[in-house]
Amino acid sequence: MSTGFLWDERYAWHDTGTGAGFMSAGGLVEPEMHGESPATKRRFRNLLEVTGLLDRCLQLGARPARDEELLRLHTPEYLQRIKDMSAAGGGDGGELAPFGANGYEVAALAAGGAMAATEAVMRREVDNAYALVRPPGHHAERDLGRGFCIFGNTALAALHAREALGAERVAIVDWDVHHGNGTEHAFYEDGSVLAISLHQDNLYPVDSGRVTDTGEGEGAGATLNVPLPPGSSNGAYEAAFERVVAPAIRRFRPDVVLVASGLDASMCDPFAVMAVTSPGFARMARILLDAAAEVCDGRLVLIHEGGYSSAHVPFCGVAVMEELLGTEERVEDPFTAVFSGMAYMDLQPHQDVAIQRAEANLAGVPER
Ligand SMILES: [Zn+2]
Secondary structure, three states: OOEEEEOOHHHHOOOOOEEEOOEEOEOOEOOEEOOOOOHHHHHHHHHHHHOOOHHHOEEEOOOOOOHHHHOOOOOHHHHHHHHHHHHOOEEEOEEOOEEEOOHHHHHHHHHHHHHHHHHHHHOOOOOEEEEOOOOOOOOOEOOEEEOOEOOOHHHHHHHHHHHHOOOOOEEEEEOOOOOOHHHHHHHOOOOOEEEEEEEEOOOOOOOOOOOOOOOOHHHOOOEEEEEEOOOOEHHHHHHHHHHHHHHHHHHHOOOEEEEEEOOOOEOOOOOOOOEEOHHHHHHHHHHHHHHHHHHHOOOEEEEEOOOOOOOOHHHHHHHHHHHHHOOOOOOOOHHHHHHOOOOOOOOOHHHHHHHHHHHOOHHHOOOO
């Protein structure tokens, strides 16, 4: 087994300015570092280096996405607006998506990084890959940046797989704690992409990602939302993966599985109230590796999205990388000893009810 890892120092230079939490500074918001900062990603990459795991990966290089590649998803007007604001020193892609000078260049490099990792997996240069890109992408819509996202990195990687790399069908599993609204928006009427999102129920964007939203027209049944109650932990996520995500992948039989890998369902995340720990993330990765091995020769590409606990994200990310690499020895996560034995980490009855609602949509997933 071989695993690719993609990072570019310029991802850390993406400038979200000052703010507090997810708000930019201004009015009564006293400036400090914006919540979407380089720290979580850089520390994830650094922990891979310190633990020796980085040396076990094939390091992949990023490239900027070309205009014609970005235009597979985004409108020409939107692309031009981002370029113009970037050249003028920065702006906001639309809603809570601030960027500084060179914001366009870094966002195009993030989209291109997601594509480069997908190329490496589709061409079998590696078995699977993790693209640690920034800014994230799964909230970006065709003509609107949202929620820190400028270009739809994961959706663009899916379109690239289909239009340039020979994939007929792509599955996207979005385990970021927020709804993958941009991905849903891109493929809602497209039956060639199965878009699954697990998220904290009605967190961001609000009124988005309902279990009853399952696609339309040609895409009927190919959108699956699994909104989970706040407080869901390893037990709920494992059940959702075993009962909804893996069966949907087996039914759809994609040529590649992409993961919108936000690590913000973590126990320590400041922007959500889920309670997943590093063994929980490892278990989700293992279930996807097994499903991908069964249906698409193991082709699995993880594309980084959110995750805002600079302390906890690196350990959650390392646990995922250990599964991708198939290593036997495990890096000791110091958080695990503190978290293990906490109450409500196993599947709770109200979480089971939420998963049952999503399970009921499985029969509508297009079958191959
Ligand atoms: Zn998120």
